[in-house]
Amino acid sequence: MLAELFAAAAHGCRDRSPLTQRLLADAADDLSRGGVTARIMAGAERDREGSVPGLRFAGAVHRLVLEGRAPALAKHYPSVGGQPDLPRLWEDALPALNEYTALLRHRIGATVVQTNEPGRCAPLYGGLLVAAQEAAKAAGRQVPFCVRLLEVGASGGLNLRPHHVAYRLDDGTTLGDPGSTLVLDPEWTGRPPADLTHRLRVVGRAGCDLQPVDVSTEDGRLHLSSFVWADQLNRWNRLRDALDLAAADPVKVDRAAGPEWLAKHLARAERDVLTVVWHSVVWQYVSPADRAMGRAVLADAAAKATPTTPLALLVFEPRREIDYRFALMLKIWPAGISLCLGVGVGHGIPFTWDVTPWE
Ligand SMILES: C[S@@+](CC[C@H](N)C(=O)[O-])C[C@H]1O[C@@H](n2cnc3c(N)ncnc32)[C@H](O)[C@@H]1O
Structure with missing residues (x-):
C-alpha cells in the first residue's frame, strides 16, 4: 500500500520535478523489497x-541535504x-538513508506536508479583488470593500500579505505592490472579472494552523524549504523572496x-469591511470532524452576514470533478454569490480565469 502511494506521488511529480519523481520511484521499489525505506516508514503504513x-519522505530527505548531512546526495540537488x-x-x-534512519522516521512521523507556496x-490576489x-x-456601493483576511491552514503565513506582492502581467502592467521584494509572474490566461485598476485594501489579516511554522527561525525556514522540490529553482527563489518579505x-x-479559531474571529463582525475566509491546499489534510465543524461555523456566520x-x-x-486540477472558488453572503473563478495548477501559477457557477 505504502509503495503504491509512493509510486502515485512519483507520478504526481512527472514533467515537473524529475529529481523527486526518481527519488520516490526508487523509494517505492525499495519499499516493495523491504529495504531501508521500509524501516524509515515504519509506523506510517496505515497513513491516509x-x-x-x-512527499513527507521526500521533504525529510531534502532537509538532510539542506543541513549538510548528506554530501553524496547533495551533488544531485540544485537547491544546494x-x-x-x-x-x-x-x-x-x-x-x-542508512545513517539517519531513526531521524528520518521521527521527522516523517512528526510532520505534515507544509508546502507554503507563495505562488498561490x-x-x-485576483480572487480578493x-x-x-x-x-x-451587491450592497449598492461604488467603492470596493476593504478586506479582513482570515486564513485557515496558513502554515508559515507566507500567503498573508497578498497586497504586498508585485504581480507582473504579460501585458507589461504590474498589480499589487510594484516595489515588493516578492515579484510573481502569474501566467494568467484571461483576467479576473474585476476592475484591476482598483488596489486591494487589506485592513486586517490573521492565520491559524494545527502546526504553525515560525518563519523567523532557521528551523522554520528549513522546514518550509524542505518541501520545495529541489530541482524547481523558480519556486526555490520565490520562497527565498517570500521569506524576506x-x-x-x-x-x-x-x-x-x-x-x-474561525468561530472566535467570526464572532466579531467589522462594519464596512468584507471578511474573507481563505484556505488553499488544506482540505485534504483536515479531519472529517474538523470539516463538519468548520462547515457549521461558516454557515452560522454566513446567516449573520449583512x-x-x-x-x-x-x-x-x-476538485475531483475536474480531474483534481485546482479551482479558485468564491461564495459571498448575504449577496448569494457562488462562483468558480478559474482553474490552475497546485502551486498557483499558471492560472486560467474562467467564471462558472459553483454548485
Ligand atoms: C499543504 S499545507 C498548505 C499551506 C498553505 N495553505 C499554502 O497554501 O501554502 C496544509 C496545512 O494545513 C494545516 N491543517 C490541516 N488541518 C488543519 C486544521 N484542522 N486546522 C488548521 N490547520 C490545518 C496543516 O498543518 C498544514 O500546515
Missing part, C-alpha cells in the same frame, strides 16, 4: 492517502548547487484548529 507519505544524475541518485541516497498569492468588488456592488512584515500564525458586514469564502483546492 491525503497525508501524502511520499548540485546537478541531478538520476541513474546514480539512489545509490548516493543510500548512505544518508496570485490567484488569491473580485470579492471586494462584487460584495460592494515575511521578515520585513511579520505576521504570527496562531496554533489552533480551524473551526474553533450588507454592511459581508462574509466571503475563497478557496483554492483540488
Whole structure:
C-alpha cells in the first residue's frame, strides 16, 4: 500500500520535478523489497492517502541535504548547487538513508506536508479583488470593500500579505505592490472579472494552523524549504523572496484548529469591511470532524452576514470533478454569490480565469 502511494506521488511529480519523481520511484521499489525505506516508514503504513507519505519522505530527505548531512546526495540537488544524475541518485541516497534512519522516521512521523507556496498569492490576489468588488456592488456601493483576511491552514503565513506582492502581467502592467521584494509572474490566461485598476485594501489579516511554522527561525525556514522540490529553482527563489518579505512584515500564525479559531474571529463582525475566509491546499489534510465543524461555523456566520458586514469564502483546492486540477472558488453572503473563478495548477501559477457557477 505504502509503495503504491509512493509510486502515485512519483507520478504526481512527472514533467515537473524529475529529481523527486526518481527519488520516490526508487523509494517505492525499495519499499516493495523491504529495504531501508521500509524501516524509515515504519509506523506510517496505515497513513491516509491525503497525508501524502511520499512527499513527507521526500521533504525529510531534502532537509538532510539542506543541513549538510548528506554530501553524496547533495551533488544531485540544485537547491544546494548540485546537478541531478538520476541513474546514480539512489545509490548516493543510500548512505544518508542508512545513517539517519531513526531521524528520518521521527521527522516523517512528526510532520505534515507544509508546502507554503507563495505562488498561490496570485490567484488569491485576483480572487480578493473580485470579492471586494462584487460584495460592494451587491450592497449598492461604488467603492470596493476593504478586506479582513482570515486564513485557515496558513502554515508559515507566507500567503498573508497578498497586497504586498508585485504581480507582473504579460501585458507589461504590474498589480499589487510594484516595489515588493516578492515579484510573481502569474501566467494568467484571461483576467479576473474585476476592475484591476482598483488596489486591494487589506485592513486586517490573521492565520491559524494545527502546526504553525515560525518563519523567523532557521528551523522554520528549513522546514518550509524542505518541501520545495529541489530541482524547481523558480519556486526555490520565490520562497527565498517570500521569506524576506515575511521578515520585513511579520505576521504570527496562531496554533489552533480551524473551526474553533474561525468561530472566535467570526464572532466579531467589522462594519464596512468584507471578511474573507481563505484556505488553499488544506482540505485534504483536515479531519472529517474538523470539516463538519468548520462547515457549521461558516454557515452560522454566513446567516449573520449583512450588507454592511459581508462574509466571503475563497478557496483554492483540488476538485475531483475536474480531474483534481485546482479551482479558485468564491461564495459571498448575504449577496448569494457562488462562483468558480478559474482553474490552475497546485502551486498557483499558471492560472486560467474562467467564471462558472459553483454548485
Ligand atoms: C499543504 S499545507 C498548505 C499551506 C498553505 N495553505 C499554502 O497554501 O501554502 C496544509 C496545512 O494545513 C494545516 N491543517 C490541516 N488541518 C488543519 C486544521 N484542522 N486546522 C488548521 N490547520 C490545518 C496543516 O498543518 C498544514 O500546515
